[in-house]
Amino acid sequence: MKFILGKKEKMIEFFSEDGRAVPVTAVLAGPVVVTRVLEKSKDGYDAVQVSMEGKKKVLKEFRIKPGEKSEVKIGDTIDVSVFAPGDKLAVSGISKGKGFQGVVKRHGFRGGPRTHGQKHSEREPGSIGGGLRTHIPKGMRMGGRMGSDRVTQKNLTVVSVDKENNLLLVKGALPGVRGTLVEIISR
Secondary structure (H helix, E strand, O other): OEEEEEEEEEEEEEEOOOOOEEEEEEEEEOOEEEEEEEOHHHHOOOEEEEEEOOOOOEEEEEEOOOOOOOOOOOOOEEOHHHOOOOOEEEEEEEOOEEEEEOHHHHHOOOOOOOOOOOOOOOOOOOOOOOOOOOOOOOOOOOOEEEEOOEEEEEEEEEEEEEOOOOEEEEEOOOOOOOOOEEEEEEO
């Protein structure tokens, strides 16, 4: 299992050897230092805790599958050279926050017609409760805060690895805005 922490930089075009343009996201990944190795016998689960230096010190844990032994030790440094072009990744991060949104944008409601007595209620949710109930049912889709959720994007592919600049080029889009901390895992 390969893993690293990174910072989402920007989206760019990468031209492959056959001349095709590939949309990629540049990630400034690592280096990270192993600060702790957790074992099932002592801690209750198997994991590796890593630290990334920057403006703030960031500590994250990466779980290891049961039975899989970790080769890393406390103090080891992990950088982008552990990845190779063609590796499949799962990238987790916090998605863009969109603030308070109505039901049309948040849940894909169609809204009401523009005619037949409508005046200012084209994007309203419609009926909420039944006639006999005096409460709103649990799970009712309504307007509210949208975004700022933890999202995992799976089956992404490594296109290029630049060890000198600690850059990892990943095909496709990653969650979050520029500067978002992302966790990158390859199994």
